[in-house]
Amino acid sequence: MAVSYADAKIEVEGLVERFARLTARNRKRYNEPATRQEFILPLFRALGWNIENTREVSPEERVSRGFVDFAFRLGSIPRFFLETKRIPENLEDPRWARQAINYAWLKGVTWAVLSDFEGLKVFNAEWQETIPARAIFKDLHWNEYLNRFDDLWLLSRPAMEEGALDRAAEAVGKKVKKTPVSRLLFADLTEWRRELFRHLRPYNPQRSIEQIDQAVQRILDRLIFIRTCEDREIEPYRLQPMLRQWRDQGRKKDLVQAINTLFREFDDIYDTRLFAPHFCEELTSEPAPFERIIEGLYEVPGGYGLYDFNAIDADVLGTIYEQYLGHRAQDPEGKQVVDKRAKRKAQGIYYTPQFVVRYIVGQTLGRLLEEQGYEQARQVKVLDMACGSGSFLIEAFDVLDRYLAGVRGQDAASAAGDIHDFARRMEILTGNLYGVDLDAQAVEIARLNLLLKAVNQRGELPRLENIRQGNSLIGGTPEELEAAFDTNWRDKHPFGWEEQFPRIMERGGFDVIVGNPPYIRIQTLPKDDARWYGDHYLAASGSYDIYVLFVERALELLRPGGVMGFILPNKFFTASYGKGLRKLLSEKKAVWQVVDFEDAQVFEDATTYTCLLLLRKEPNPKVTYLAAGDWLKKPLGAGPARNLLAEELPESEVPAESLSEDPWVLVPQHIRKLVSKIEKVGPPLSELALSLFTGLQTSADKVFILQRRADFKEKVRVFSRQTGGVYELEQAALRPILLGKHVRRYHIDYDDLLVIFPYRLRPDGGFDLISPNDIASDWPKTWAYLLENRVQLEQREKGRMAHEGWYGYAYPKNLDQFGTIKLVNASMGTGPRFAFDHVGEFGFVGGGSGVYGISLKTESEVKYEYILGLLNSRLLDFYFKQIGSRFRGGFYVYRPQYVGRLPIRRINFDDPADVARHDRMVAQVEEMLRLQKERAQADALKEDRRHDLARRIERLDAEIDGLVYELYGLTGEE
Secondary structure (H helix, E strand, O other), rough: OOOOOHHHHHHHHHHHHHHHOHHHHHHEEEHHHHHHHHHHHHHHHHHHOOOOOOOOEEEEEEEEEEEEEEEEEEEEEEEEEOOOOOOOOHHHOOOHHHHHHHHHHHOOOOOEEEEOOOEEEEEEEEEEOOOOOHEEEEEEHHOOOOOHHHHOOOOHHHHHHOOOHHHHHHHHOOOOOOOHHHHHHHHHHHHHHHHHHHHHHHOOOOHHHHHHHHHHHHHHHHHHHHHHHOOOOOOOHHHHHHHHHHHOOOOOOOHHHHHHHHHHHHHHHHHHHHHOHHHHHHOOOOOOHHHHHHHHHEEEEEOOOOOOOOOOOHHHHHHHHHHOEEEEEEEEOOOEEEEHHHHHHHOOOOOOOHHHHHHHHHHHHHHHHHHHHHHHHHHHOEOOOOOOOHHHHHHHHHHHHHHHHHHHOOOOOOOOOOOOHHHHHHHHHOOOOEEEOOOOHHHHHHHHHHHHHHOOOOOOOOOOOOOOEEEEEOOOHHHHHHHHHHHHHHHOOOOHHHOOOOHHHHOOEEEEEEOOOOOOOOHHHHHHHHHHHHHHHOOOOOOOEEEEHHHHHHHHEEEEEEEEEEEEEEHHHOHHHHHHHHHHHHOOOOOEEEEEEEEEEEEOOOOOOOEEEEEEEOOOOOEEEEOOOOOOOOOOOOOOOOOOOOOHOOEEEEHHOOOOOOOOOOHHHHHHHHHHHHHHHOOOOHHEEEEEEEEEEEOHHHEEEEEEEEOOOOOEEEEOOOOOOOOEHHHHHHHEEEEEEEEOOEOOOOOEEEEEEEEEEEEOOOOOEOHHHHHHHHHHHHHHHHHHHHHHHHHHHOOOOOOOOOOOOEEEEOHHHOOEEEEEEOOOEEEEEEEEOOOOOOEEEOOOOOOEEEEEEOOOOOOOHHHHHHHHOOOHHHHHHHOEEHHHHHHEEHHHHHHHOEEEEOOOOOOOHHHHHHHHHHHHHHHHHHHHHHOOOHHHHHHHHHHHHHHHHHHHHHHHHHHHEEOOOOOOOO
């Protein structure tokens, strides 16, 4: 139960009074443990921290060659570190401040606290200050704890949950921040890579670019492993003394050879793949790059001190290596050699924030361990099918290590543990964790990160054969693969699960599958890959994204009762391409939890609308739905300092039987009932409409769409955005055109845009492109303008318009609809924006900033105004937002596939009461159209008239909504 401000102050008051009664002599008798137990920890207990819970307040956290006394955590993520001293220590000694600040900075934590209870100092470890005292944010003396209790409260658990300390720091003004250790180390690694590549490439011409790149990575991986062993006191300092000895000897010996000798020594000690004989040791190089790299592995640029590779978490190294996978290596001439960023982007892979990793692993592996107990935990098999740098596997390692250590009464936090710690860690690495990735370098990096996570003493390390390269989605016999991919089928890196992990597949599969699968649309895949997926996956329906295949494959690879947790786009809930996956999951009732980030953004380097999908391979009677969009938009919601806490999120339950291949409406039961009721009122709009159609797509709007400047008898003066020039073109060649911004609710705000319309109506209602001779004859000025832009028009669609019809639209669709009566709606908006083109005056463009049209069947007895009132109502807006796709900023896409699903209340024209409702709606909408048109001219109206119009429109809107509720039979509560 959260502590209140008032109760906390009363508790602190008691501590202060007790401290005040101590004499100066008594205070000097307190050593550090006594000070901590009798005063400092009770102070933080009063502030709401559970100091008995080691997951919340973890004591003696090891940070390299010393200890930080306590890490205060929320959801396993440290919010600040506390360094305690005895009464009365001199807290002004810069050593203590520097120690506390450095601990926090190396761990990527903003706040460090130093206290002997007599004084309490709060440091911001991110502020770039060379003098520690300048990094103090709050400095309290014990006799100020009560009259400055607001400042002390900033360290309370409730205040930390709300981010109050961070907000308070921002309020005092922006200070220059230190570059995070992860960014500094990444910048260093990038430069070292570039420099090492530049030296190795010309000295070793017999090696390919790819081999040099592999050698550079292997060398740097080995050096980081050695530095980590040094800082964990597993090994004495080796690299720096080697460098000093080489310099003392006048740089006469071969530094590179000395490094290779050290590599051989480490191979003898640790016997891991990382140090196995490799061609990188055969390469020739100058010593200069190695000299600079070894120096840089100790000294932090910017005067921050020394890199401490024991204090740098494995997930920080994971971030750095994910960035490396997107690094652009260059050769000595500066030409691009390896574009890994483009490669990873093409593979649809983005680094997963740590709070997502922790939540997914906690909800899958963590829950399974709680349910199954110790014996099953020892045998649990955890898989990441697209493991990247291994962030999910690292978290899984931590969860398993803490669990097994706790059951066995061992210390999982120890960095230099005994033989039991070492054995436990090796047991997890070799028997519990499995990873696959298509990128060979990602596999190497994942292996390294897992080794760095586990190594805590000298001894043989596993080769981690359970982390392998392969395509998780493609597998089969050589004959099948050759038939599908020709003789080069091995280039696909097919991965046969039964052959690669036979014992696991014989036992039924994996217990836990976690990860962040690639997001790639089928259009970007090689055609033979797309054919393979279409033949082998039920989820490969429509214009699908490859992540749906990973979900299907994961479900196949799970053993009965096993659990899966992925972060992936939430579009499959409603998109047509998600139909196959929705059908599969709903039939198996496999979904047990969904955390929906809605339009909030999880990834820093991509706009992707995501969710966490958790499956269990057994029938689940209900689905727990957590709406996390608003939470993620909070100041602390998107960063690694925030953990995803389920109890913070709005939660609802959805019956599993309510899910099917149809778009999913994941809402609370009472809303689901209302949605179902609305759906039953009448048929979807698509059944009443003759057509729901998109706008024209020229692929050269700057050429075709012109701004009217003046009208003449048969000519129009226009401005071209393409050329920047003004032209007089034939009026007959031009049509009024709308963009999405011109379509308002009940009103078209046309602003004199015109489109060149080089088409002629046929007797059958279709359109033909007018011949060049006819255009030149009838519209010579328009033809001259088109000829002026011929090059640009022919280059459209990657040159596919370089033919005799080069002056036509790239996609001349629905041209017959533009001269007809129709409803129009903007393609994107935060709410409905439907209007009425009652004379068929306008054409419109398609696309994200364009317009869609709706024409009714001629036999339809309902009037357009009736449909318009329904579409603009609050009721159908509510319904639409349950089935539509939400984008950043609260925008929705009003595509025909969604608008066409809106249920339309049928009118029984044999029922006078129903006819009266229809006619009343038509009359109200006609009045609304008139008022909106008048309001569009409000600048010319007096202020009191504008206010009167606004009041009348608001009142009429409410009347229309009331009539819609009546038509759809809603109760007052609904």
